[in-house]
Amino acid sequence: MTVTIQQTDTQLTASLVGRLDTAAAQQFATDIEPLMENADKHIILDCTALEFISSSGLRLFLSLRKATIAKGGDVTITGVSAEIKQVFTITGFHSLFKFA
Numbered sequence: 001m002t003v004t005i006q007q008t009d010t011q012l013t014a015s016l017v018g019r020l021d022t023a024a025a026q027q028f029a030t031d032i033e034p035l036m037e038n039a040d041k042h043i044i045l046d047c048t049a050l051e052f053i054s055s056s057g058l059r060l061f062l063s064l065r066k067a068t069i070a071k072g073g074d075v076t077i078t079g080v081s082a083e084i085k086q087v088f089t090i091t092g093f094h095s096l097f098k099f100a
Contacts, residue, residue: 001016001017001018001019001020001021001024001027001028002016002017002018003015003016003017003028003031003032004017005031005034005035007034007038010041010042011041011042011043011044012034012035012038012041012042012043012044013043013044013046014031014032014035014043014044014045014046015046015048015049016045016046016047016049016050017049017050018049018050018051019050019051019052020050020052020053020054020056020057020060021052021053021054021056021057022054022055022056024057025054025056025057025059025060028057028060029060032060032064035064035067036063036064036067038073039064039067039068039070039071039073040068040071040072040073041073042073042074042076043064043068043073043074043075043076044075044076044077044078044100045061045064045075045076045077045078046078046079047077047078047079047080047081047084048078048079049079050079050080050081050084051081052083052084053084053087055091058087058088058091058093061075061077061093061097062093062096065096065097074098075097075098076097076098076099076100077097077098077099077100078099078100080099085099
């Protein structure tokens, strides 16, 4: 799993590539620290190349969402595959995030 973050004045875009499974979750938590620190901005999670997300990955997405709510930012998830979207739907997380 790799994460690439691009920043502008008002938003951060994190491109996720690979599998966000339990094994990758710890590194992902470290990788998204810049997003947590800038949670007052608009954050885009580009999941176009995300192949899989586990419950550990969902937990980290939720942690990021909570941080943005607390700091006045927001999160939008883009490029999700049908399989990833189904995971969000089954878990009820689809109603917690904006998808574009």
